[in-house]
Amino acid sequence: MPDDEQPQLTIWGRANSVNVQKVLWCLTELDLPFTRIDAGMQYGRTREADYLAMNPNARIPTLVEGDFVLWESNSIMRYLCLAHGRGTPIYPSAPKQRAAVDRWLDWTLSTLQPVDRPVFWGLVRTPPEQRDMVQLQKDTDTAAEIWQVLDRQLATHRYVEGDDFTIADIALGAYARRWLGVEGIVRPTLSHLDRWFAQFAGRPGFATYVAPPMS
Structure with missing residues (x-):
């Protein structure tokens, strides 16, 4: 066709x-x-x-x-x-490179998403008068430990798996928008994560679909 x-x-x-x-x-x-x-x-x-x-x-x-x-x-x-994709670099064809990207996609769902959800829902989708801020800070501290794993990875990588942007960056970048965008909690400074995330501002897909106000 x-x-x-x-x-x-x-x-x-x-x-x-x-x-x-x-x-x-x-x-x-x-x-x-x-x-x-x-x-x-x-x-x-x-x-x-x-x-x-x-x-x-x-x-x-x-x-x-x-x-x-x-x-x-x-x-x-x-x-x-x-x-x-016609050989797109955002999903490498070499087995080892692809597996490295895949592990972060799996990690996003198995490890990051479960600790992200309570924080996001508690601050964005729960009315202020119904929020348990003590519990939300505990949830934030738990999530911060997971984000520190990615921050350490990014200490030696421009993107999640090296010099090239991949769909691992898309998956994690979408969740990072939520983590970095919520207010009312105390988060640790993760400089490598911040540097990595700042790169997405110029990508049209991020600017159009991920960057707008959360709801």
């Missing part, structure tokens, strides 16, 4: 979801056109029968391309690079 006849890429998911943001940033890095449909939280739809037929987890994002459906944000990014 010629490129101009490829099925349209459609992303289901609300724009303020960190996992949707990762995918939108990736699409922008690859210069791929797409359509996004609001779903999740206030938009509902994820528990409707037609959506569950695509994604039985009732979560976002979900990618639809013709008759192909894929869920899980990191898997979607991998697929986009493999199917549409």
